Amino acid sequence: MPLSNTELRRLQRAALQAHEAMLADAVREVAQLGPRDWPANALLAHTRRGLDRAVLHGLDTQPDLLSFLAFRHLFGERFDEFPAVRRYLARTDLPSGHRMQHMMLTLPLGIWDVVRRRTPPGPSPLGIHPEEAP
DSSP, X not given: OOOOHHHHHHHHHHHHGGGHHHHHHHHHHHTTOOTTTSOHHHHHHHHHHHHHHXXXXXXXXXXXXXXXXXXXXXXXXXXXXXXXXXXXXXXXXSOTTOHHHHHHHHSOHHHHHHHHHHSOSSOOSSOOOGGGOO
């Protein structure tokens, strides 16, 4: 009996638990996050939330996961709620491992400007206003 997408994602997320600290360290380096602004426990919690969301989007390779986590620091924790970004992340026709890179290069700069203006970097306690999103 084949596993459902939900069960596959649950298994993937469970497998990532052993790598959370390593991914948090990699995000710290890639996004140049200082320890004062992002203490280890806060960064790890942020990374865990990001991995939960990345897995829901079907991201399953280290390059895509790391890029997704870094985008959360560049564009805000909930950048993936913008309709244009959400639609792009839902695409299944893109090669695994390069979806995030492809998205950054494909979506117009105007969308990224709007995302940056409407979601603060790092943790975003409030959601975006979808009616205002591109």
